[in-house]
Amino acid sequence: MVVAGHRAHAPRLKQDGTLAFSRLKEYVGRGVLTTATYEARALGVHSGMPAMKAARLAPDAVLLPVNFELYRRFSRLFKDAVRSVSPIVEDIGIDEVYADVSGLDQDSTEIACRLRTAVFEATGLTCSVGLAPNKLLAKLCSDIQKPNGITTITMDDIPTKIWPMPAHRVNGIGPKASAKLASLGITTIGEIAERDEAWLAENFGRRYGLWLFRASHGIDERPVVTYSEPVSMSRETTLERNLHVRSDREELGQVLTRLCEQVASDLQRRGYIGRTIGIKLRFDDFMTVTRDLTLPKPISEATALRRAAGQCLLRVDLTRDIRLLGVRASALERADAFKDQSPEQLTLDLG
DNA sequence: TCTGGGGTCCTAGGACCC
């Protein structure tokens, strides 16, 4: 079974009361797989793969539409369950958290068991737990036994358990960094650890090189952060077919307006206003450009967002076909905090 | 008929200020 796309291929109720499911080979559109069961993965498909490509590998896979509302509901249940066992929790995404259990007066393996039980009782879902001295190692070892495993790592285990792992498993080493490491003859975390800081800094830049060095030795001092203010809010959409300003001007304008309305409603619902408004375009050749504009005063109204987005659009060369449009608000402030501010400005010059 | 959507963080150049 795979999850991809929209309502069009939701299961249908048959006359005999059973459900008729769509198959991946029936998929039409430009989406990617949100996820795939282990059985589907055995056929070579994986999340993030274009659904059309996956359909060639697993044509008979059962196809389910994405249902973010449902996922958000279970996400909340999952996170509440974790908090009920260990209250210091950092949100990482819809299905992951870091929990700081260092203040809990219990054996850590016992905490891990209680976490798993609490999550299962709240959601009916299994989960994997990584127990380690820091976030980097916890994340790394939570991947070792999937699904439904508990893995513990101490600093002493690094040479035996961490160093043989492929470098790309480290959170922060993506496709680009892996490729560069590979070009230098490095494929495992241990091979990074064999290099010194100067060599890594020379090849990867001072900051990233130093981080690679520390990461490869299992060093990570980031705290578990329980709350953070949002930095930006955005909406984007890949168009069903590519559009061109010349022939599809009106449709493009409508899409942009709708995206602005969505960002406006997100901002207002969550109580924020944004001072920097930006757009994003992806062309038929997948080239992506952004343009943004910082306003004198923050906004959250759809019409004001639309005006700013229109201004940004004027600065883009629109000779190619467009496949994606996006709108983003950043430089966010709390709507209530701004209201309380005095409109008067005061300048004091000691000249 | 390749390649989603919503994010964060970093870098780098230029404008501008003192």
Next chain:
DNA sequence: TCTGGGGTCCTAGGACCC
């Protein structure tokens, strides 16, 4: 007729994550 030394803000792009 050679070219400071901070600093902040703005803009654009890119890597990476779930």
